[in-house]
Amino acid sequence: MKTNEVRTKKHIFGRFDIWTFVTIMGFVIVFIFLLLPLFNIFKTSFISKETGRFSLANYRTFFSKVYYTRAIMNSLIVAIGGTLGSIILGLPLAFFTVRFRIKGRAILSTLAVLSLLSPPFIGAYSWIIMLGQNGFLRRFFLTLGIQLPKIFGPGGIILVYSLQYYPFVFLLASGALSSVDRSLEEAAENLGTRGIRKFFKITLPLIIPSVSAGALIAFMMSLANFGVPMILGRNFHVLPTMAYNIFTSDIGGDVGLASTVSILLILVSTVVLFGQRYLATRRKYTSNLLNRPIVKSLKGWANAGAYFICYLIVAISTLPLAVVVVFSFRKTSGPVFHPGFGLQSYAKVIHDIPKTITNSLTYSITAVILIVIVGTLIGFILTRKSNAASKALDSFLMIPYIVPGTVMGIGFIEAFNHKPIYLTGTATIIIMSYFIRRLPYSVRSSASILKQIDPAMEEAAINLGSKPASTFRKITLPLMVPGIISGALMSWVTAINELSSSIVLYVGKTMTMPVRIYLSVLDGLFGTASALATFLLIATGIALYLVNRFVGLGRETIVG
Amino acid sequence: MATIKLENIGKTFPGVEALKNINEEIKSGEFFTLLGPSGCGKTTLLRTIAGFYHQDSGHIYIEDKLIDDVPAYDRNTGMVFQNYAVFPHMTVFENVAFGLKNRKMPNDEIKKRVAHVLEMARLTGYESRTPDQLSGGQQQRVGLARAMVIEPKVLLMDEPLSNLDAKLRVEMREEIRDIQRELGITTIYVTHDQEEALVISDRIAVMNAGVIHQVGTSWEIYKNPADVFVASFVGETNFLEGEIRGGGAEGVTIIVGKQAIRAKAPAEKLKGKNIRLSVRPEEITLVKNKSENPNSTVLEGKVIKNTFTGPLVRYLVDCGEGTHLVVETHKPEQGSLIEIGTTVFLNIPINSIQCFDPDSGERLR
Numbered sequence: 001m002k003t004n005e006v007r008t009k010k011h012i013f014g015r016f017d018i019w020t021f022v023t024i025m026g027f028v029i030v031f032i033f034l035l036l037p038l039f040n041i042f043k044t045s046f047i048s049k050e051t052g053r054f055s056l057a058n059y060r061t062f063f064s065k066v067y068y069t070r071a072i073m074n075s076l077i078v079a080i081g082g083t084l085g086s087i088i089l090g091l092p093l094a095f096f097t098v099r100f101r102i103k104g105r106a107i108l109s110t111l112a113v114l115s116l117l118s119p120p121f122i123g124a125y126s127w128i129i130m131l132g133q134n135g136f137l138r139r140f141f142l143t144l145g146i147q148l149p150k151i152f153g154p155g156g157i158i159l160v161y162s163l164q165y166y167p168f169v170f171l172l173a174s175g176a177l178s179s180v181d182r183s184l185e186e187a188a189e190n191l192g193t194r195g196i197r198k199f200f201k202i203t204l205p206l207i208i209p210s211v212s213a214g215a216l217i218a219f220m221m222s223l224a225n226f227g228v229p230m231i232l233g234r235n236f237h238v239l240p241t242m243a244y245n246i247f248t249s250d251i252g253g254d255v256g257l258a259s260t261v262s263i264l265l266i267l268v269s270t271v272v273l274f275g276q277r278y279l280a281t282r283r284k285y286t287s288n289l290l291n292r293p294i295v296k297s298l299k300g301w302a303n304a305g306a307y308f309i310c311y312l313i314v315a316i317s318t319l320p321l322a323v324v325v326v327f328s329f330r331k332t333s334g335p336v337f338h339p340g341f342g343l344q345s346y347a348k349v350i351h352d353i354p355k356t357i358t359n360s361l362t363y364s365i366t367a368v369i370l371i372v373i374v375g376t377l378i379g380f381i382l383t384r385k386s387n388a389a390s391k392a393l394d395s396f397l398m399i400p401y402i403v404p405g406t407v408m409g410i411g412f413i414e415a416f417n418h419k420p421i422y423l424t425g426t427a428t429i430i431i432m433s434y435f436i437r438r439l440p441y442s443v444r445s446s447a448s449i450l451k452q453i454d455p456a457m458e459e460a461a462i463n464l465g466s467k468p469a470s471t472f473r474k475i476t477l478p479l480m481v482p483g484i485i486s487g488a489l490m491s492w493v494t495a496i497n498e499l500s501s502s503i504v505l506y507v508g509k510t511m512t513m514p515v516r517i518y519l520s521v522l523d524g525l526f527g528t529a530s531a532l533a534t535f536l537l538i539a540t541g542i543a544l545y546l547v548n549r550f551v552g553l554g555r556e557t558i559v560g
Numbered sequence: 561m562a563t564i565k566l567e568n569i570g571k572t573f574p575g576v577e578a579l580k581n582i583n584e585e586i587k588s589g590e591f592f593t594l595l596g597p598s599g600c601g602k603t604t605l606l607r608t609i610a611g612f613y614h615q616d617s618g619h620i621y622i623e624d625k626l627i628d629d630v631p632a633y634d635r636n637t638g639m640v641f642q643n644y645a646v647f648p649h650m651t652v653f654e655n656v657a658f659g660l661k662n663r664k665m666p667n668d669e670i671k672k673r674v675a676h677v678l679e680m681a682r683l684t685g686y687e688s689r690t691p692d693q694l695s696g697g698q699q700q701r702v703g704l705a706r707a708m709v710i711e712p713k714v715l716l717m718d719e720p721l722s723n724l725d726a727k728l729r730v731e732m733r734e735e736i737r738d739i740q741r742e743l744g745i746t747t748i749y750v751t752h753d754q755e756e757a758l759v760i761s762d763r764i765a766v767m768n769a770g771v772i773h774q775v776g777t778s779w780e781i782y783k784n785p786a787d788v789f790v791a792s793f794v795g796e797t798n799f800l801e802g803e804i805r806g807g808g809a810e811g812v813t814i815i816v817g818k819q820a821i822r823a824k825a826p827a828e829k830l831k832g833k834n835i836r837l838s839v840r841p842e843e844i845t846l847v848k849n850k851s852e853n854p855n856s857t858v859l860e861g862k863v864i865k866n867t868f869t870g871p872l873v874r875y876l877v878d879c880g881e882g883t884h885l886v887v888e889t890h891k892p893e894q895g896s897l898i899e900i901g902t903t904v905f906l907n908i909p910i911n912s913i914q915c916f917d918p919d920s921g922e923r924l925r
Contacts, residue, residue, distance in 0.1 A: 456645035459612055460703075462632045463639040464659030464710060478649045 037411025082222035085162020090169025121227025126320030176210035224404030332527035375442025409504025449483035638707030817881025
C-alpha cells in the first residue's frame with residue numbers, strides 16, 4: 001500500500017513537464033487577452049454613464065430608441081441576405097463543377113478562394129467605383145438606357161457579402177457532393193426518381209449538414225463584418241458599425257453604450273452558432289469514400305448553360321479585384337482619375353505612407369510567429385495530453401469565433417488602457433488582437449494535423465530510446481511542418497487584411513494598410529486605396545500560391 | 561536475451577479492470593504469445609511491459625532486474641506495431657538507424673549493423689527508399705528490422721501481421737519465427753488470431769477479461785484446454801450439455817437428450833449433476849453402422865447441412881432433441897458429398913471428449 005502511495009505522488013510530480021507549462025501558459029494567455037477584455041465589456045455595459053454605478057441604464061437607452069434597435073434588425077437582414085446569396089451562388093457552382101465535366105475547374109476554385117480571402121472592404125469600394133453615382137458600369141448601362149439599382153444601403157451590402165462569402169458554401173458543398181455514396185443516387189434512380197426531383201429528394205438532404213456549416217460561416221462573417229457596412233451603409237447601421245460609432249464618437253464616445261451593443265452582438269452570434277450546432281448534430285451521415293459519384297459530361301445547351309453559370313459567378317466575384325488593380329494604375333491627381341495609365345498612386349503611397357506598409361508587414365509577421373508557436377503547442381496538448389484542463393482551454397478558445405473584431409478591439413481598449421497593463425496606442429495591442437483572434441484556427445489546424453499522425457509513431461521513437469522532447473523534435477514536428485506552414489500562411493493572410501479591430505486600436509503611428517485604405521476611401525482617394533489594396537491582393541495571392549505548393553487548396557485549409 | 565517476470569500485475573482504466581493479478585515467467589529465448597479476443601487486456605499487458613502504461617500494482621522484472629520505474633525510452637525493448645509506425649519522413653536506412661543514433665553509436669558501426677539487419681529482413685537495396693514506396697509487408701519488415709537492430713533484451717510485437725493480407729500473413733509469420741529462432745531473442749507476441757498463435761509460439765497465454773486462463777504449448781492449449789473459454793476460443797468445438805447417470809473409472813455415461821454418450825469424468829462426485837461436454841469436429845468420424853465399441857460412442861443422426869471447403873467436408877448432423885454436431889472429414893467417404901437428409905452414424909472416441917463444469921466453466925478431470 002505504502003509503495004503505491006509513494007509511486008502515485010512521484011507520478012504526479014513526474015507529470016509536471018513541459019506540457020504542464022504549456023497548459024498553464026495557455027490559460028494565462030486566454031485569461032489576459034480573451035477573458036479580461038470580454039469581462040471589461042460585460043462590466044462596462046452595466047455601468048451607468050451618469051452615476052458610475054451598476055445599472056441597466058445602457059440597456060434601457062438601447063432598447064428605448066428605434067435608432068438603436070433597428071441596428072439589430074439591420075444586422076440580421078444583411079447577414080441573412082448574405083447567407084442566402086452565398087448559398088444561391090455557392091451551391092450551383094459546387095454542383096456543376098463536381099458532378100459535370102467543367103474545364104478549368106482548378107482555376108475557378110482558385111479564383112473563388114482568392115476573392116474569399118481578399119478583404120471585403122476592398123470589394124465594397126470597388127463596387128462604388130463600378131456602380132457608385134459616377135461609376136463606370138452605371139454610366140455604361142445608362143447609355144443603353146438601363147438604370148441600375150443603387151449600391152449604397154442593404155442591397156449593396158448583401159451583394160458584396162454574397163460575392164465574398166459564397167466560396168465557403170462552395171468549398172463545403174463540393175466536398176460533400178463528391179463523397180455522397182453513388183449507390184444512394186443509383187438506388188433512387190432504380191426506384192424511379194430522376195433529375196431535379198432526385199437532387200431535391202436525395203442529394204440535397206445528404207449534403208445539408210455541410211451546406212449549413214458553410215452557410216453558418218457565411219452568416220457569422222456577415223454579422224461580424226465592419227468594413228462593408230461602414231463603406232456602403234451610409235445611414236444604414238448594423239451592430240458592429242453602431243458599436244464603433246458610439247465608441248469613437250466625436251462628441252465624446254459612450255463606452256457603456258458601445259459595450260452594451262457589443263454584448264448584444266456576441267449574444268446574437270452565440271445563439272446562431274449553437275442553433276446550427278444543435279441542428280447539425282441531429283443530421284449526420286457517414287460517407288463512403290470508395291464509391292464516389294461519376295462525373296458526367298453534358299451536351300449541347302445544358303453544357304453551355306452550366307459553363308455560363310459557373311464562369312459568370314466566378315467572374316462577377318473576381319471583377320472587383322480586377323477593377324481595383326486596374327484603377328491602381330490609372331492616372332490620378334488627388335481624388336480625380338484621368339484618362340490613361342500611370343504610376344502616380346504607387347509613387348504617392350511609397351512616398352507619403354511607407355510606414356503603413358512596414359507596419360502591416362511587421363505586425364502580421366510577428367503575430368503569425370506567435371500564433372504558430374503557441375497554436376502548435378496548444379494543439380499538441382489538446383490531442384496528445386487530453387485532460388480536464390486542456391478540454392477547458394479548448395472550450396475557451398471557442399470564444400474568438402463568436403466575438404467580432406470590432407468588439408474585440410473595444411474590449412482591448414477597455415482592458416489595456418490603464419494599469420497593470422497599459423498598451424493603448426502601441427504596436428503590441430494590434431499584434432495581440434491579431435494573435436488572439438486567429439489563435440483558435442491555428443490550434444484547431446495543428447490539432448487536426450496531429451490527429452492524422454499515428455501516436456504509435458511517437459511510441460516507436462520512445463521505444464527506440466528517444467526521450468519525449470527529442471521525440472517531439474525529431475518525429476512529431478517534422479510530420480506537422482506542411483500543415484503548420486499552410487496554417488501560418490492562412491493566418492498571415494487574415495492578419496494582414498484585418499480591419500475591424502485595428503480600426504479601433506490604431507493611432508497615427510501604428511496605422512496599417514487596411515486602415516489606410518478605409519480612410520482613403522472615406523476621403524475619396526481611390527488611387528491611393530487601389531494601390532494599397534493591390535499590395536494586399538498580391539500578398540494574398542503569394543500566400544495562396546505557397547499554400548497550394550505545400551498542401552493544396554483543400555476545403556480544410558480554407559475553412560479550418 | 562533475457563527472462564521476463566510478471567508479478568501480480570494489475571491495471572485499471574476508468575470503468576475497466578484491464579489486467580487482474582497477472583503472474584507469469586517468460587523464459588530466455590522463448591516465443592511467448594498473448595492470445596485473446598479484443599479488449600482482453602493482451603495489448604495492455606504488452607504496453608505495460610514496454611513502459612507506455614504503468615501498472616497500478618505489481619512488479620515487472622527483466623533479467624531479474626526490477627524495471628517498474630525505468631522510463632519507456634530506457635527499457636531497451638524493441639517494439640513492432642500493428643500499423644507499422646514506420647517514420648514516413650525518413651528513408652528505410654534512417655528508420656532502422658534511428659535507435660542506434662539515440663544510443664550515440666559511431667557511424668561506421670551503425671552502417672554495419674543496419675546493413676546486417678536489412679539483409680536478414682530481405683530489404684537490402686531498399687536503404688534509400690521512403691516508406692510510401694514500400695508495400696505493407698515491406699514496411700512491416702522495416703518495423704521488425706528497426707526493432708531488432710538495437711539488440712533489445714526483449715522483442716514486443718503488437719499484432720504485427722493483422723494489417724497484411726492473408727497470404728502475406730502466412731509467409732511473414734514463418735519469417736518472423738525463423739529470425740526469432742536464429743537470434744534466440746525473447747519475444748512477446750500479441751494476437752487475436754488463434755491459428756497464428758498455434759503456429760508461431762513456444763508457449764501461449766490465453767487471456768480474457770484481464771485474466772490469463774491457461775498457459776501452455778500449442779498442443780496443450782488445443783488438445784487439453786483448461787476451461788470452456790479456452791476450448792471455445794482456440795479452434796472450433798461442439799458443446800453438448802447432459803446429465804451424468806453413472807459409470808466408473810473406465811468412463812461415465814452422460815445422457816444428452818435421448819442419447820447416451822460415454823466420456824471420462826469423476827463419476828462419484830458428479831452423479832446426477834449436469835455437465836458440459838466438448839468434442840472437436842475433426843475427432844468425430846463417420847462409420848457405417850451402429851456397431852458398439854468399448855472406446856467410443858456411436859450416435860445416429862441426419863445430415864442437415866453439407867459444406868465443401870476444398871481440403872475438408874463439413875457436415876451439420878441432427879442427432880435429435882436439439883443435439884446438433886459439426887463433423888469435419890478429410891476424405892468424403894463415398895467419393896462425393898453425403899446428401900442432406902441421409903442418415904449417418906457418428907463415432908465419438910471417449911478420449912476425445914472433455915468435460916467441464918457448466919457453471920464455473922472449469923475442466924473436470
